[in-house]
Amino acid sequence: PLRKERVTITDAPAIYFIEPTAENVQCICQDLAKDLYDLYYINFTRPVSRALLEDLATAAARTNKAHQIAQIYDQYLSFICPEPHFFSLNMPNSFQQLHGSAAQDSVIEQLVGQIVDSLYTVLTTM
Numbered sequence: 001p002l003r004k005e006r007v008t009i010t011d012a013p014a015i016y017f018i019e020p021t022a023e024n025v026q027c028i029c030q031d032l033a034k035d036l037y038d039l040y041y042i043n044f045t046r047p048v049s050r051a052l053l054e055d056l057a058t059a060a061a062r063t064n065k066a067h068q069i070a071q072i073y074d075q076y077l078s079f080i081c082p083e084p085h086f087f088s089l090n091m092p093n094s095f096q097q098l099h100g101s102a103a104q105d106s107v108i109e110q111l112v113g114q115i116v117d118s119l120y121t122v123l124t125t126m
Contacts, residue, residue: 002027006036013039013070020048020079022055029059032068039070045078046117076121089118 002024014037018024028042039110042056052070053085060066081087097103 008036011038015041017043018054025052025056032065033063035058039068042069042072043075046121076124078118078121087122120122
């Protein structure tokens with residue numbers, strides 16, 4: 001996982017394939033600050049927000065490591081296909097989170113946003 005401690009490999013590039021979350025972007029920013037790798041190839045599973053890109057840019061500028069970020073891509077791949085004509089958003093317990101008696105509006109909004117983003121990636125790749 002991205003949160004685990006990693007050793008420095010200064011002559012190798014890093015390839016990240018991650019969800020565009022604040023926690024994941026923060027981990028990349030920490031890796032930049034620690035100068036763990038030679039180059040950074042960052043692949044997000046769905047479109048990344050402007051705010052998260054700005055956080056990444058700020059950290060890269062602050063640590064003078066912007067030149068080491070080789071690419072940032074939105075891959076549109078936040079789903080899985082276990083069979084040729086079947087896909088899953090791989091969101092276990094989403095029904096309970098949306099319709100449970102303890103469902104909070106903020107959690108519902110976040111989950112619906114994630115579902116919309118994931119369905120968009122499915123349609124984009126068809």
